[in-house]
Amino acid sequence: xxxxxxxELKTLVxxxxxxxxxxxxxxxxxxxxxxxKSNKLFMIFGIFGALLVGAGIxxxxxxxxxxxxxxxxxxxxxxxxxxxxxxxxxxxLKEKSRTWKEASGTFLFFSVGACIALISxxxxxPGELGSYLLSWIVLCLPLVYLLRSNAVTLLIVLLSxxxxxxxxxxxxxxxxxxxxxxxxxxxxxxxxxxxxxxNVTSNTISIFNWILPASIxxxxxxxxxxxxxxxxxxxxxxxxxLYSIGRLAIFKELRTLRNGYLIIGSLGTVVSLMIFxxxxxxxxxxxxxxxxxxxxxxxxxxxxxxITVLGYLFLKKGWRSINLFQIAWIIFxxxxxxxxxxxxxxxxxxxxxVLTLGVSAIKIGADKFNFGILNYGLLIxxxxxxxxxxxxxxSFVVRGILFVLVGTGFFATNYIMLKRQQKFxxxxxxxxx
Amino acid sequence: MKxxxxxxxxxxxxxxxxxxxxxxxxxxxxxxxxGEMYKFKTRPVDPTDPFRGKYITLQYEMNSFTNAxxxxxxGDEILVYIEKDVDGFAKAVRVSKTPLDIDTDYVIAxxxxxxxxxxxxxxxxxxxxxxxxxxxxxxxAYRQTNRNNLEDNxxxxxxxxxxxxxxxxVIIDGVPIQEYVEK
Numbered sequence: 150x151x152x153x154x155x156x157e158l159k160t161l162v163x164x165x166x167x168x169x170x171x172x173x174x175x176x177x178x179x180x181x182x183x184x185x186k187s188n189k190l191f192m193i194f195g196i197f198g199a200l201l202v203g204a205g206i207x208x209x210x211x212x213x214x215x216x217x218x219x220x221x222x223x224x225x226x227x228x229x230x231x232x233x234x235x236x237x238x239x240x241x242l243k244e245k246s247r248t249w250k251e252a253s254g255t256f257l258f259f260s261v262g263a264c265i266a267l268i269s270x271x272x273x274x275p276g277e278l279g280s281y282l283l284s285w286i287v288l289c290l291p292l293v294y295l296l297r298s299n300a301v302t303l304l305i306v307l308l309s310x311x312x313x314x315x316x317x318x319x320x321x322x323x324x325x326x327x328x329x330x331x332x333x334x335x336x337x338x339x340x341x342x343x344x345x346x347x348n349v350t351s352n353t354i355s356i357f358n359w360i361l362p363a364s365i366x367x368x369x370x371x372x373x374x375x376x377x378x379x380x381x382x383x384x385x386x387x388x389x390x391l392y393s394i395g396r397l398a399i400f401k402e403l404r405t406l407r408n409g410y411l412i413i414g415s416l417g418t419v420v421s422l423m424i425f426x427x428x429x430x431x432x433x434x435x436x437x438x439x440x441x442x443x444x445x446x447x448x449x450x451x452x453x454x455x456i457t458v459l460g461y462l463f464l465k466k467g468w469r470s471i472n473l474f475q476i477a478w479i480i481f482x483x484x485x486x487x488x489x490x491x492x493x494x495x496x497x498x499x500x501x502x503v504l505t506l507g508v509s510a511i512k513i514g515a516d517k518f519n520f521g522i523l524n525y526g527l528l529i530x531x532x533x534x535x536x537x538x539x540x541x542x543x544s545f546v547v548r549g550i551l552f553v554l555v556g557t558g559f560f561a562t563n564y565i566m567l568k569r570q571q572k573f574x575x576x577x578x579x580x581x582x
Numbered sequence: 583m584k585x586x587x588x589x590x591x592x593x594x595x596x597x598x599x600x601x602x603x604x605x606x607x608x609x610x611x612x613x614x615x616x617g618e619m620y621k622f623k624t625r626p627v628d629p630t631d632p633f634r635g636k637y638i639t640l641q642y643e644m645n646s647f648t649n650a651x652x653x654x655x656x657g658d659e660i661l662v663y664i665e666k667d668v669d670g671f672a673k674a675v676r677v678s679k680t681p682l683d684i685d686t687d688y689v690i691a692x693x694x695x696x697x698x699x700x701x702x703x704x705x706x707x708x709x710x711x712x713x714x715x716x717x718x719x720x721x722x723a724y725r726q727t728n729r730n731n732l733e734d735n736x737x738x739x740x741x742x743x744x745x746x747x748x749x750x751x752v753i754i755d756g757v758p759i760q761e762y763v764e765k
């Protein structure tokens with residue numbers, strides 16, 4: 150326990166705020182609570198240690214020691230693998246602590262990668278990077294459930310994302326679509342679900358709440374076809390889906406910053422829609438829709454999921470609980486598919502949509518007394534106005550006046566809310582007295 | 583789940599984790615020991631792989647076939663039947679989408695383009711892993727030999743068996759490329 154905390158306790162006892170007995174009790178409570186805490190720290194160091202050693206082995210083997218004979222190289226490939234398996238087997242059989250399982254699992258994960266890498270090296274096995282990553286993921290995926298390891302799960306998610314992007318995006322010669330990414334993603338979901346059920350406010354969950362939506366958003370780029378006509382449809386629908394997932398009851402206890410779904414969904418929606426407030430993007434619009442089937446499947450899948458989640462929220466909480474961020478994608482899709490030939494209307498509608506999103510964020514912020522969300526809304530409106538400066542021929546005076554108005558708006562709204570909050574607090578205080 | 587079940591599951595996983603690399607070794611060794619050896623004229627360049635280290639990419643002289651017949655699409659896998667010329671270098675004699683009933687070795691290549699009767703393809707054994715300090719030197723060494731009109735002396739030694747191929751060595755001027763760059 151920190152000495153500062155103990156000092157505070159003593160001051161409280163001296164000032165007769167709490168009794169000495171209560172101070173002892175508090176001290177004891179935190180002392181026992183800390184036992185778990187140091188374990189956690191130990192676990193984090195264990196995982197990082199295993200991660201660094203494992204990655205170090207891969208790098209050392211990648212040097213390719215051509216003075217060593219084939220036999221020595223082969224033995225070298227299997228030594229880390231067997232060590233990793235031994236430790237992992239030991240921690241399962243002896244039911245060792247989570248630290249053991251996480252650390253040994255992490256090490257085994259890397260030693261599998263090192264082993265197949267070295268063998269590909271020795272025999273110059275062709276295979277692109279994608280196929281190597283694929284075998285690595287498949288060989289380690291069961292560890293997620295055998296060890297119930299969060300570290301391995303995270304590594305699998307990261308590697309799958311890498312795989313998707315490598316196969317579908319970076320490798321220009323590859324014509325393949327990384328469908329297996331979806332399989333890997335679904336495969337780790339039960340583990341995530343169990344974590345969610347156990348303790349939704351834990352730090353691990355917060356990490357997953359950011360990594361999982363980020364992974365989907367990155368990997369989705371690998372599914373865009375050659376023409377890319379449906380890219381924005383895919384992304385805006387996805388952001389709508391992520392936002393709605395973030396509003397599910399299970400995440401309600403979370404602070405906004407720990408809810409990656411909500412933030413990625415909201416920012417993604419605003420940024421993508423902001424692009425469509427420009428005139429040039431509608432001018433460059435293709436006259437005919439050409440798309441590939443893979444894109445279409447993804448779009449249909451995303452639409453079905455988004456509608457399901459939205460429908461669920463609607464049934465559970467009623468339509469009043471649904472805000473504009475959750476349905477912005479529907480409005481976008483209507484405009485995108487029904488009005489592409491019309492000259493100015495879509496641009497105007499998109500500008501209105503983003504403006505309304507900004508206003509609704511301000512309203513949400515004001516209702517919740519959340520300065521972050523309030524200013525986010527103001528920021529959306531300001532960026533929208535700044536963007537309009539680029540493609541309209543407004544005079545400098547008008548632009549200047551607009552800027553001054555927005556700036557004043559920032560001050561005014563924050564000030565009003567601060568006042569309201571103080572008043573509210575005072576009311577509560579009066580009630581308590 | 584009980585510990586013992588988890589452990590049994592884990593043992594199965596370890597066996598798979600060992601079996602896969604062993605199987606990789608077995609397949610390669612099989613081709614190296616009992617496959618037929620061919621020489622392919624080639625040209626090395628120097629990229630890198632984040633996990634498996636430095637390698638040189640080999641661009642082969644044998645990368646197209648005329649009078650291929652059927653239209654091929656980029657990305658198709660085709661069987662390229664090969665024979666040895668008088669100097670022992672491989673030359674393509676036929677290409678086909680499906681296995682032919684002839685007693686000739688073949689490699690499985692990927693179609694890169696198809697224009698009229700000419701089909702261009704990429705041979706699978708185009709990566710040769712090298713020690714990190716040597717890969718770039720290898721590319722330089724090749725340019726050197728090219729300047730001295732010795733490009734005929736750069737070739738890859740590949741063992742082939744039933745469509746499977748293992749790249750054993752890259753030879754410049756009669757010596758393996760690793761030794762050549764040390765000179």
